[in-house]
Amino acid sequence: MHRLPPGPPNGVFGRRHFRRITRNLLEFSRDLQREYGDCVTYRIGPIRFYQFCHPDQIAELLIRNAFRLHKLQMVKWYFKRWMGDGLLLNEGEDWQHQRRKVRWAMQQMDAAKNAAIAVAQAKELLSRSSGQVVNLEALLDRITFYSNVRIMLGTDGEAVMAPLYDAANILHDTGVRELESASMIPDWMPIESKRRLRRAMHFYRQTLLDFSAQRRARTIADEDRDLLAWFIVSRDVQGKSQGMSDVQACDEALTSLMGGKGTVSASIMWAAYLLALHPNDQERAAEEVCQAVGERDVMLADLERLPFTQQVILEAMRMYPAGYMLAREVAEPFEVNGYRLPRRAQVHVPVHLVHRDPRWYDRPDEFLPERFRPENKLKQRPYTFIPFGVGRRNCVGKRLGFQQCLLILATLLAGYRVRLAPGQGEPALATDIVLHTRDGLHMMLEPRTSNIATPIHS
Numbered sequence: 465m466h467r468l469p470p471g472p473p474n475g476v477f478g479r480r481h482f483r484r485i486t487r488n489l490l491e492f493s494r495d496l497q498r499e500y501g502d503c504v505t506y507r508i509g510p511i512r513f514y515q516f517c518h519p520d521q522i523a524e525l526l527i528r529n530a531f532r533l534h535k536l537q538m539v540k541w542y543f544k545r546w547m548g549d550g551l552l553l554n555e556g557e558d559w560q561h562q563r564r565k566v567r568w569a570m571q572q573m574d575a576a577k578n579a580a581i582a583v584a585q586a587k588e589l590l591s592r593s594s595g596q597v598v599n600l601e602a603l604l605d606r607i608t609f610y611s612n613v614r615i616m617l618g619t620d621g622e623a624v625m626a627p628l629y630d631a632a633n634i635l636h637d638t639g640v641r642e643l644e645s646a647s648m649i650p651d652w653m654p655i656e657s658k659r660r661l662r663r664a665m666h667f668y669r670q671t672l673l674d675f676s677a678q679r680r681a682r683t684i685a686d687e688d689r690d691l692l693a694w695f696i697v698s699r700d701v702q703g704k705s706q707g708m709s710d711v712q713a714c715d716e717a718l719t720s721l722m723g724g725k726g727t728v729s730a731s732i733m734w735a736a737y738l739l740a741l742h743p744n745d746q747e748r749a750a751e752e753v754c755q756a757v758g759e760r761d762v763m764l765a766d767l768e769r770l771p772f773t774q775q776v777i778l779e780a781m782r783m784y785p786a787g788y789m790l791a792r793e794v795a796e797p798f799e800v801n802g803y804r805l806p807r808r809a810q811v812h813v814p815v816h817l818v819h820r821d822p823r824w825y826d827r828p829d830e831f832l833p834e835r836f837r838p839e840n841k842l843k844q845r846p847y848t849f850i851p852f853g854v855g856r857r858n859c860v861g862k863r864l865g866f867q868q869c870l871l872i873l874a875t876l877l878a879g880y881r882v883r884l885a886p887g888q889g890e891p892a893l894a895t896d897i898v899l900h901t902r903d904g905l906h907m908m909l910e911p912r913t914s915n916i917a918t919p920i921h922s
């Protein structure tokens with residue numbers, strides 16, 4: 465019998481843990497750490513769970529033993545049927561080859577062009593809500609999804625983007641609902657929810673396969689390639705040409721669109737929320753943006769002149785990490801902290817706890833963007849700030865995602881002062897794939913006409 469870390473009594477089949485997790489996962493993991501420390505175990509049915517919160521344990525798990533851990537079987541079951549073998553859920557050698565190719569393809573893109581896409585998309589959709597109360601979470605989700613479709617498929621037609629967005633929402637919401645309720649209803653069942661799912665799956669995949677076939681059928685100059693076209697001719701890091709089949713390109717395109725969906729928008733939304741609670745910081749960031757860009761649009765080259773706005777995004781990612789929990793399944797047993805992790809055990813790293821741990825952050829519940837000033841960042845202990853994950857499975861879209869956060873937040877601040885809508889209190893949190901709000905975040909977008917030396921939009 466192996467030594468186990470401390471943990472709560474499991475009761476009958478761990479039903480009490482299951483109930484608490486479905487009620488409030490964040491609170492459950494927080495209570496476990498408070499009562500039992502950095503390394504905790506519990507059981508639900510046949511599955512043993514381990515929670516690790518210490519940066520040394522995180523390095524041990526996700527750096528040194530990363531190859532012994534896989535993504536959760538259960539998540540694969542619900543999402544692979546339409547994401548296929550895209551990076552997020554793939555494993556082994558195939559994952560390694562695909563990861564190299566996706567990284568190469570992303571490096572080929574024209575970052576300035578992608579930046580202009582995000583800014584134009586943000587300006588257009590924000591202006592439709594100017595002077596109004598808006599659910600900022602939903603608006604940002606649409607802005608970022610549309611931007612990523614334009615980067616991926618080179619199209620800016622609402623006739624393509626809007627139905628893809630609707631299909632993506634159906635796939636996302638159904639996947640989450642089925643995963644949370646552990647539904648085992650097969651997809652072929654003749655019921656309305658399954659019909660909608662099948663239609664969305666077919667439409668989404670077929671659209672991407674058609675776009676892929678169109679790109680393969682003609683010669684495209686490098687400067688005209690969108691990300692999908694780069695996937696098709698992708699190489700690995702040694703420059704070996706391998707390319708991707710239409711199905712591989714479709715899987716990776718779908719995965720990237722879903723990987724960027726919700727993560728980027730939630731990060732910007734939390735930054736806007738925190739700035740609405742801290743008006744002085746909001747004015748400071750807005751002034752920084754206005755001084756850097758004057759009356760034109762924000763551009764990629766401006767980002768280095770927005771240090772405070774960058775700190776705001778980083779602090780928002782610390783306090784409300786979109787990827788709030790990293791979860792793995794043990795594929796090959798190994799030891800951490802003297803505890804042997806058996807095959808099929810589930811391992812959780814609660815990023816939201818690491819980011820609010822008073823051992824690594826002074827006054828962790830306060831919004832203090834200055835803690836990310838370069839001189840302070842140097843003092844940060846490794847693996848205590850992990851919004852993009854850790855190790856070989858870290859976020860492949862992190863550069864693009866971070867740039868989009870900054871560009872869109874800067875565009876928002878240049879044009880509008882954001883305030884919480886009347887009646888909007890502290891938002892209740894939702895924890896499905898990303899950390900977002902349960903009921904949306906309602907904010908007033910007040911066009912900037914005063915207080916700023918050079919107003920950008922009137």
Ligand code: HEM
Pocket residue numbers: 551552553563719720721723724727728731786787790791850851852853854856857858859860861862864865866869
């Ligand atoms: C602020 C924005 C973003 C955040 C906070 C974020 C966060 C994360 C995190 C935490 C992981 C690791 C998950 C794990 O270890 O289980 C991840 C992986 C991934 N992300 Fe992101 N992400 C962001 C933007 C994006 C964008 C824009 C894309 C695509 C263009 C993307 C595509 C992916 C993919 C494909 C993976 C899986 C990588 C692999 O397993 O090899 N992400 N992301």
